[in-house]
Amino acid sequence: MASTKLAVVPSPDQLAKFAAVDPALPARILEAGDRELKREFLYAVLSATYGIIALLSVVGGYIFLTLHGFAHSAAGLLAAGVLSLIGGFVRSRLRG
Numbered sequence: 001m002a003s004t005k006l007a008v009v010p011s012p013d014q015l016a017k018f019a020a021v022d023p024a025l026p027a028r029i030l031e032a033g034d035r036e037l038k039r040e041f042l043y044a045v046l047s048a049t050y051g052i053i054a055l056l057s058v059v060g061g062y063i064f065l066t067l068h069g070f071a072h073s074a075a076g077l078l079a080a081g082v083l084s085l086i087g088g089f090v091r092s093r094l095r096g
Contacts, residue, residue: 051089059078061081062075
């Protein structure tokens with residue numbers, strides 16, 4: 001069975017073992033964990049921002065095309081945009 005990472009920060013026992021090897025190692029491990037959390041948060045914020053912009057673009061395009069008499073094109077744009085957003089959401093959930 002594949003091992004899974006349960007926490008960003010190792011247990012105190014593991015940190016003590018790392019300190020026995022190199023006294024600076026526990027601090028470097030904690031800094032690496034902190035950088036990883038910041039990177040994951042930034043990715044989540046950028047993904048949500050992109051999703052909101054894409055959704056507003058699709059809805060705005062739908063309204064614009066409908067008001068100018070292109071209802072069939074508007075429905076196609078809306079369907080393609082919604083399916084693309086759903087696909088992106090599913091891919092992000094499968095990614096982990």
